[in-house]
Amino acid sequence: AAWSGVVALFFVPFLAFRRLYFGEWLPMTYYAKTGGGLVRNIDEGWNYTLRFLSQIGPGFGEASPISAGVGVVILLAILAWALPRPRLRPAGLAILSIAVAVLAEGGDWMVLYRFWVPGLVLLLPLVVMAGRDLAGTQPGLRPAIAAAGALLLISYGVAGIRERAGANGLVVNGAGYRHAHEAVGLAAAVDQLG
Numbered sequence: 001a002a003w004s005g006v007v008a009l010f011f012v013p014f015l016a017f018r019r020l021y022f023g024e025w026l027p028m029t030y031y032a033k034t035g036g037g038l039v040r041n042i043d044e045g046w047n048y049t050l051r052f053l054s055q056i057g058p059g060f061g062e063a064s065p066i067s068a069g070v071g072v073v074i075l076l077a078i079l080a081w082a083l084p085r086p087r088l089r090p091a092g093l094a095i096l097s098i099a100v101a102v103l104a105e106g107g108d109w110m111v112l113y114r115f116w117v118p119g120l121v122l123l124l125p126l127v128v129m130a131g132r133d134l135a136g137t138q139p140g141l142r143p144a145i146a147a148a149g150a151l152l153l154i155s156y157g158v159a160g161i162r163e164r165a166g167a168n169g170l171v172v173n174g175a176g177y178r179h180a181h182e183a184v185g186l187a188a189a190v191d192q193l194g
Helices: 002-022 028-033 038-056 065-082 089-105 117-137 139-164 166-193
Strands: none
Touching: 038 065, 038 089, 038 139, 065 089, 065 117, 089 117, 117 139
């Protein structure tokens, strides 16, 4: 309750100003990105999240049902481990908030899953802490935990290189920008004629 009060102390005046000055509660970029309706946004956000979770699992830059499934298991296990611990609960709740926001907004076309990036700052340290906790309580699992950690680190590095480096990442990113600008221009032209 105290944490919510502190957030509301800053957030409510900001929203009130936005509503009074711009006439809307949320920025125009929200309405531009969520114009397909809630059901479509949830579907797109779910698919976006599964592709992101494919990178959390050992996907090596490739989205597959197996790597997405491993990513879902990792995410759920980390949340189940963190939420009961008062010290880690804020991080777990923030990750859940990001998940809800991505589902409501519907994902994105850009590489490297920028809507989930703020969650990485919280998620990856929780994965490390959970691994250390498990290794401390189950010493026999230490080699397997170390191997899993090394596999994930290698996968994350390969995924980052594949998504961003070379022609593929830059071409995809540039094409996405061009598509977005053309769609906005077309919508503005139709608005002017209509």
